[in-house]
Amino acid sequence: MFSRGRDKWEALCTIYKAGTYVSVANKGCGDLETHIVTAKHRDAVRGGEGSSKLTDFFVQPGKTEDAAHAAVGAFAFHTVKHHHSYRLMDCTSALLKRTFTDSANVKKFSSACTKTEAIVNGVLAPHSVDTTLEALQDIPYTVKNNL
Template sequence: MEQDLVPEQHTAPETSHIDIDPEYEAKERGTGDEIMDWVTRCPSFGRTVLLFRLIVFFSFCPSFFLIVLICPCYFVILAKPINMAKRKCSFRFEYSQEFSFIKSSNKGNDFVYSTICNVDISLASAGISSVKKHIDTIKHSSSQQMITSTQSLGLFIKERYSPISLKISAAEGTFAFHTVKHHHSFRTMDCTSNLLPVCFSDSDIAKNFHSTRTKTEAIITGVLAPMSIEEVLSELQTGIAFSLSTDASNHAELKTFLIIIRYFNSSGVLNKFLDLC
């Protein structure tokens, strides 16, 4: 009776197990250890079904691995950008006619130079639109305003070689030659320079005549003397006959050596002073 009261112990049914050749399994799955780890966590029935499906799939799709290898390379090729040659805009003469402040740049034909801002503007990508965009910048506006508000410097600069200035220079050179020709002292020009405006008060040349002894000496030694020597040497280069005369002289402790040249031309026999050593 006691034996009847003892509950029956039910044992779990044995799970089915499919023996698979290890070499065949390794060949089919390759190195897919991750797949097998996932399969081993499934129930026995699920493992059997999953293994069967994998075997059938790889049996009928032998080119699966080839597709897996080729597809990424194909998408990489498609994703790679193609560098197409792009034409750059360059400077044209019409741009300077439209905008007077630009001109060709030293940096290349695809740049323009702004004379207002002193900068080079690139035309490569946008062309003349780059110049229009530059006009709207604060730098260009401030530079343009500065130029228009500044008085021209030319109003304060006298003309260097005006007709009246050339006549004044000719008068000063003439008086310097007169001083040398008549062996006058350079000091006489101090008085002459002050006397001419008084005597010729109605003359603009006399009013602006300013050649005292210092300026007169500079005109003689820097202009008249080199010019006279150059004229003599240029005449001798034509092949005419000439002769040299020399003489030594003492002036206090200074000893001088004079060189005089004598030659003949259409004016007759000429004696020219060449140098004093």
């Protein structure tokens, strides 16, 4: 909760916002106890408990979430193939979770319009362009110059 400050008369509060130093010049540990009971510090502690760590949103090695990720990609492809709106995906995740309550893959499924658009523009579109260019390289053709 506290670490060494800029000098021996300060402590750095690691719970509150960055750069919050508490003077320990007057009462030492008593100054730290006084800081801990302030409303700002208690609110910061409560906010940290309710927040998720950023690393919780990354796929961890060894976890089998490939099927859920494949489903998200398949739904993005399905959206484009059938000319659906990206906004349709805003309620699809919730609908799937309510419909298939016993599926572990559906519990991990999460894809709204922004994520679907990012998958289409960042993954599916570049892949389809690369695949098309590779296929065109195998076709012998000539280009006439009309100059």
